[in-house]
Amino acid sequence: MTTPATLMATYGRAPVAFVKGEGCYLIDEAGKRYLDAMAGVAVNALGHSHPGFIAAVQAQVATLTHTSNVYRIPLQEQLADELCRRSDMEQVFFCNSGAEAIEASIKLARKVGHARGLSVPTILVTEGAFHGRTLGALSATHNPKYQEGFTPLLEGFVRVPYNDLAAVRAAIAATPELCAILVEPIQGEGGVKMPAPGYVNALRELCDQHDLLLMLDEIQTGNGRTGAWFAYQHEDARPDILATAKGLGNGYPIGACLAAGPAAQVFQPGHHGSTFGGSPLACAAGLAVYKALAQEDLLGNAARLGAYLLERFRRELGATPGVREIRGKGLMFGIELDKDCGELGARARERGLLINITVGNTIRLVPPLVLSQAEADFMAATVITLVQEFCHGR
Numbered sequence: 001m002t003t004p005a006t007l008m009a010t011y012g013r014a015p016v017a018f019v020k021g022e023g024c025y026l027i028d029e030a031g032k033r034y035l036d037a038m039a040g041v042a043v044n045a046l047g048h049s050h051p052g053f054i055a056a057v058q059a060q061v062a063t064l065t066h067t068s069n070v071y072r073i074p075l076q077e078q079l080a081d082e083l084c085r086r087s088d089m090e091q092v093f094f095c096n097s098g099a100e101a102i103e104a105s106i107k108l109a110r111k112v113g114h115a116r117g118l119s120v121p122t123i124l125v126t127e128g129a130f131h132g133r134t135l136g137a138l139s140a141t142h143n144p145k146y147q148e149g150f151t152p153l154l155e156g157f158v159r160v161p162y163n164d165l166a167a168v169r170a171a172i173a174a175t176p177e178l179c180a181i182l183v184e185p186i187q188g189e190g191g192v193k194m195p196a197p198g199y200v201n202a203l204r205e206l207c208d209q210h211d212l213l214l215m216l217d218e219i220q221t222g223n224g225r226t227g228a229w230f231a232y233q234h235e236d237a238r239p240d241i242l243a244t245a246k247g248l249g250n251g252y253p254i255g256a257c258l259a260a261g262p263a264a265q266v267f268q269p270g271h272h273g274s275t276f277g278g279s280p281l282a283c284a285a286g287l288a289v290y291k292a293l294a295q296e297d298l299l300g301n302a303a304r305l306g307a308y309l310l311e312r313f314r315r316e317l318g319a320t321p322g323v324r325e326i327r328g329k330g331l332m333f334g335i336e337l338d339k340d341c342g343e344l345g346a347r348a349r350e351r352g353l354l355i356n357i358t359v360g361n362t363i364r365l366v367p368p369l370v371l372s373q374a375e376a377d378f379m380a381a382t383v384i385t386l387v388q389e390f391c392h393g394r
């Protein structure tokens with residue numbers, strides 16, 4: 001790991017730098033090609049150098065990059081319409097990152113809570129959650145490593161184990177000031193953890209029964225990643241607030257907080273804002289992503305290749321001693337081992353593959369949604385060999 005002195009050492013960086021991207025491949029300074037199964041941590045949905053994306057962003061740069069939210073921004077209105085159509089939500093606030101989308105979501109939930117007469121509107125969050133690094137998002141996140149040294153965190157959160165409905169019911173009974181439940185439909189940073197089928201639907205029902213807002217963090221799972229526009233659509237439990245980012249801009253920084261039902265029509269002028277959020281350039285990027293997702297059937301591709309790869313990983317690795325569990329939905333996989341496997345990142349790079357290790361012992365694969373069958377096969381074969389060698393101590 002190498003960090004130059006003039007950069008704050010916030011990241012443990014691998015000793016490789018890329019100079020070019022082509023489709024699902026990144027090319028380093030020495031000209032070596034790597035299949036990018038990390039996609040900038042689930043960001044480059046269209047891969048690298050996607051022609052439609054380039055054309056849209058180049059044309060917009062040459063026309064109008066930034067005006068201000070003091071004025072109407074027609075491209076922002078178009079992208080809001082498109083997002084609402086695809087997510088079944090009703091309103092959008094645009095920002096520039098995932099953490100900002102969570103901040104907007106927390107503020108929105110608190111506003112609704114205060115309007116209902118709560119003095120400390122409280123949000124139920126889960127163990128293993130990752131919602132970002134700004135102070136509000138960090139308070140909702142559950143990782144002592146990220147939180148240590150940054151107290152005091154925000155008050156107004158209660159935490160229960162993920163995928164535990166009994167714990168949610170108990171917390172609802174014990175928390176009179178509760179106003180919302182915030183979860184990831186699949187915990188990405190937390191290890192690609194999947195709740196039992198029906199979990200999000202059951203949370204929806206509990207929210208309806210107790211007059212709570214259901215807030216979903218679809219920053220990683222949204223925008224086609226799991227084979228649906230949004231992961232909640234596998235169950236169809238529409239949230240009241242939905243945060244997304246990552247794949248929405250394919251590398252151009254953009255985030256969005258979406259609202260429906262009791263959370264729509266709540267924010268009024270002055271309640272929230274962003275200088276850069278929803279600029280013409282950002283929205284041209286988002287619109288290009290959504291156009292490609294639809295026209296190239298990338299959700300279908302994610303679903304098809306996702307099912308194929310999950311079956312193959314389970315068939316070829318399921319019985320390998322040391323492999324604890326293999327999880328996946330669309331093009332989002334977690335291969336959990338029984339020991340830390342951080343060294344596999346470097347070993348994969350030697351073989352021309354970029355992977356990510358999360359929570360120490362889980363290989364996370366989130367390749368571009370434009371992945372081809374041949375690329376999927378290369379990714380699968382390489383990962384399977386790496387895991388087998390690692391588990392057999394070679």
Ligand SMILES: Cc1ncc(COP(=O)(O)O)c(C=O)c1O
Nearest residue numbers: 097098099130131132188219220
């Ligand atoms: C589920 C989830 N929420 C929030 C975030 C924070 O997003 P950002 O890094 O864009 O602030 C991430 C980023 O990994 C994420 O995966």
